[in-house]
Amino acid sequence: MSDSLRPAPAAADPSPNASPQPLSEGAEEPVLEIRRLSIDYGLGPGALHAVVAADLTLRRRQVLGLAGESGSGKSTLAYGATRLLREPGVVAGGEVLLNPREGAPTDLLAASERQLRAIRWSEISMVLQSALNALNPVVRIGKEFDDILRAHSRLSRKARRRRAGELLEMVGIHPSRLSDHPHQLSGGQRQRVMIALALALEPQVVIMDEPTTALDVVTQREIIEELIELRDRLGFALLFITHDLSLLIELADEIAVMYAGRIVERAPAEELYRSPRHPYTYGLLHSFPPLHGEVPPMTGIPGSPPDLASIPAGCAFHPRCPYAMDRCTRAVPALDLLEGQGRQVACFLHDGQAAVPSELALS
Ligand code: SF4
Numbered sequence: 001m002s003d004s005l006r007p008a009p010a011a012a013d014p015s016p017n018a019s020p021q022p023l024s025e026g027a028e029e030p031v032l033e034i035r036r037l038s039i040d041y042g043l044g045p046g047a048l049h050a051v052v053a054a055d056l057t058l059r060r061r062q063v064l065g066l067a068g069e070s071g072s073g074k075s076t077l078a079y080g081a082t083r084l085l086r087e088p089g090v091v092a093g094g095e096v097l098l099n100p101r102e103g104a105p106t107d108l109l110a111a112s113e114r115q116l117r118a119i120r121w122s123e124i125s126m127v128l129q130s131a132l133n134a135l136n137p138v139v140r141i142g143k144e145f146d147d148i149l150r151a152h153s154r155l156s157r158k159a160r161r162r163r164a165g166e167l168l169e170m171v172g173i174h175p176s177r178l179s180d181h182p183h184q185l186s187g188g189q190r191q192r193v194m195i196a197l198a199l200a201l202e203p204q205v206v207i208m209d210e211p212t213t214a215l216d217v218v219t220q221r222e223i224i225e226e227l228i229e230l231r232d233r234l235g236f237a238l239l240f241i242t243h244d245l246s247l248l249i250e251l252a253d254e255i256a257v258m259y260a261g262r263i264v265e266r267a268p269a270e271e272l273y274r275s276p277r278h279p280y281t282y283g284l285l286h287s288f289p290p291l292h293g294e295v296p297p298m299t300g301i302p303g304s305p306p307d308l309a310s311i312p313a314g315c316a317f318h319p320r321c322p323y324a325m326d327r328c329t330r331a332v333p334a335l336d337l338l339e340g341q342g343r344q345v346a347c348f349l350h351d352g353q354a355a356v357p358s359e360l361a362l363s
Contacts, residue, residue, distance in 0.1 A: 028060040030100050031204045031237045032081075032124070037094035039073070039080040041308065048308040050076045050089070052261045055335075056239075058205060063231060063238045065252030065269065067245045067284060069305045073261040074241045075129060075209050082126055082207065083108055083116055098123060098205070122152050125198040127208040134194060135182040141168070141193055142178030148200050167196040171226065188219035195227070202234065209241045224251050245281075246288040249273045257281045260306050260316035263335055267343035277338065277345040277360055279321045315348070323349055323357060 039051040096108040145164035165175030171192035212220040256266040265278040283301035303320040318324040335346040
């Protein structure tokens with residue numbers, strides 16, 4: 001990142017907790033570590049638990065996918081981690097460390113508003129779920145770029161215009177479109193503009209929440225390919241949130257799957273695809289046709305995700321799980337590392353006391 005774009009460093013806040021375990025040896029340095037993050041809606045005994053003790057590590061240059069059906073807590077997790085949560089959402093506990101291996105990591109949950117303003121866009125940027133409507137309809141595209149560059153850099157007006165043109169070109173849009181209003185662009189172009197805005201200050205971490213959901217499959221695929229190319233070129237780490245697990249298989253290096261506010265499986269993307277261990281992951285993989293190749297039988301998952309106000313006792317997935325056992329209704333399975341398999345799973349089928357069904361066994 002050039003000096004003219006770099007903001008003042010944020011204050012230190014070292015953490016006393018141990019970091020979440022890496023899934024693979026020799027992995028890149030972590031740039032963002034989410035530790036035991038819990039988020040509630042409301043306060044006191046009636047509070048609803050939207051995210052429960054979530055651990056996630058995002059490494060330099062990594063694409064980490066976060067998957068799950070609507071209401072699983074994945075967007076809430078991202079909003080809570082970046083302090084964008086709206087009331088009645090409250091962070092009930094945890095830490096979110098930026099550059100956790102540096103001597104003075106910043107805990108986003110403890111940072112002041114001033115520190116957050118310095119970090120947003122320049123260290124962490126976010127493309128929100130409603131990205132296609134996020135551009136102001138009466139503001140020209142060029143002004144959107146100019147506002148960010150002016151607030152976070154010392155570039156001259158001419159240099160800001162040049163930089164805005166470069167950013168548009170980077171996502172395959174001609175710089176002349178800086179003079180356009182959003183309605184003059186297609187859905188795919190508007191989404192590319194949002195991605196270019198998120199990358200304007202060369203952040204280390206980009207979080208994208210369902211950024212391609214409103215687009216047709218062809219545009220979706222083009223944008224995914226562009227994102228991979230941009231990540232390779234610019235080196236940012238990407239947390240990509242979607243309900244579409246098959247899309248993550250194309251894009252992500254590692255995937256975490258959420259259900260009813262908890263992470264239930266975490267594994268390298270290829271291994272998760274080839275051999276899911278959690279019944280919910282298996283069901284998700286059979287709910288969306290892959291972007292490439294042969295389409296397997298789409299069986300889906302019976303039932304619907306639970307309401308936050310009535311999460312089932314024990315394993316929250318048990319009313320929908322074809323393998324549910326008696327104890328699944330009483331106890332919550334921990335997210336355990338499966339020995340020698342480089343993945344974590346929260347399911348009693350894998351604690352050595354039950355017979356593992358062939359479709360969930362190591363293959
Ligand atoms: Fe199914 Fe029990 Fe595993 Fe939950 S713990 S996913 S109910 S087998």
